[in-house]
Amino acid sequence: MSLTLLSICELRRKLRSREASPPEALDALETRIGKVEPVIHGYLSRDYAAARALAEKADVNLPLGGVPIAIKDVINVSGEPCSCGSRILDGYKANYDATVIAKLRTAGAIPFGRCNMDEFAMGSSTENSAFGRSCNPWDPSRVPGGSSGGSAAVVAANEAFAALGSDTGGSIRQPAALCGCVGLKPTYGRVSRFGLVAFASSLDQIGPFTKTVGDAALLLNAISGRDPLDSTSLDEPVPDYGGLLGRDLRGVKLGMPREYFISGIDPQVDAAVRTAIRQYESLGAEIIEVSLPQTEHAVGVYYIIATAEASANLARFDGVRYGARAGAGNILEMYGRTREEGFGPEVKRRIILGTYVLSSGYYDAYYLRAQKVRTLIRDDFTRAFEKVDAIICPTTPEPAFKAGDRSDDPLKMYLADIFTIACNLAGTCGMSIPCGFAETDGTKLPVGLQLIGQPFQEARLLQIAHAYEQSTDWHKAAAPI
């Protein structure tokens, strides 16, 4: 059996028993990549030689010793490009490692490959990449989701054992659902954002894409912790995230939010999620109906707050210090043309919206008001978590859609994030795990189950996810590519 089919836990066993070596694992990936990348287009670049050199010296006794991990092209890895899916950073090479990368290296992992993404993490399909879209391994005519579509696709296609992505409004969980892998967004402040190119500073978190829940626990342990270089990271102790895996679900209470089970969800998604919920009951969990009344406002609040923060964060891309620069003209013309030529349409749309809602005369009506509704959204979750350990619901209203289906209708694209967005606004943790398939035109498309956990209770969340995973075979299904 090819090494590329293994989870990290399985690979680790083989590496430590010397059945396989880190260079062999890397080479197996590179062969697989050569075979399927022409279809998937999940990677924007990879430095095989650098990774091979690290593989040869790898210490397999470290927690992730010798394990290659693919990195979304928005996280700085020293010596490598960090395009953010944009032309405005043409030529940029990182001069430092993001904190998560330094932590991965300390754990023995090998950053390998830069994953495609929606430009500056803005999008839900990876169609907004300036370098072409990535393809869903289950049906390449369909999107892998976004913005971390490349990361999800390469894991689902076994072109990577795991990948890092970032999640601002669902950009890890949604692609994980559409591609049939595990995606975890940690609690805001759990993982350092230092070295992550910022989209919305109060919402962004880095998290793992993996084949199994156990692997997600391993990766979360490797990257978590307070970082003096990120003043929004918290001094919460980092437990052993695998410590509760295997415990049964007696006494566990799961909340079904009535606002997340509405008409308009694809019937096959609804059926798969409800079947999973019944499975949870048979495993001993108690299912309770909860209400998150502010749900209808989540998308509106998000598209004010996230775009406002993005308009500030993207002001630095001006042609002065890095990346592309438009020629000629005075300084204002340089700024205006550099940004016009360098940014794609979705980025420009969001900068315009964000600038508007922060502008004089509109700040109170839009941004300040959105922040107040954000408090109400957060309170919804706090109240629900008084009654349940985690919230259970679909990750997306539909399975993977065809490329080109939404790209002309920004609002339709935004509304697809409806189930993932509130979790970022509330700042708590969430994950998507596979729970079955929908069938369309004879093609099987993965369906994702979302679990939203209490802040900093990722160990509990992983326990709950793991119990379901181990009682089904979804995680063993491989995309037909």
Added chain:
Amino acid sequence: MSDQFDVRYIAQLARLDLSDAEIAKFQSQLGQVLSHVEKLGKVDVAAVEPTAHANQIVNVFREDEPRDWFTPEIALANAPRSANGLFIVPKVIE
């Protein structure tokens, strides 16, 4: 409120040299988004404090001591134009 949404003016604030076609397209697309967002006007936020960040941490300080970071060479390494340890840009002050 959304009829005062002037894309051309906002683009100027955001230093984006949008084309006329883009301005027209965004005016329409973002107009739709703003209509959706107007619903927030109906929420009762009278007694509600704004949430800027999920975690209420304040005053994260460190000792006011210098430490090593990028050398000037590293800081300039990605510069489109540089000389004498400086980023070169078009004239700023007339």
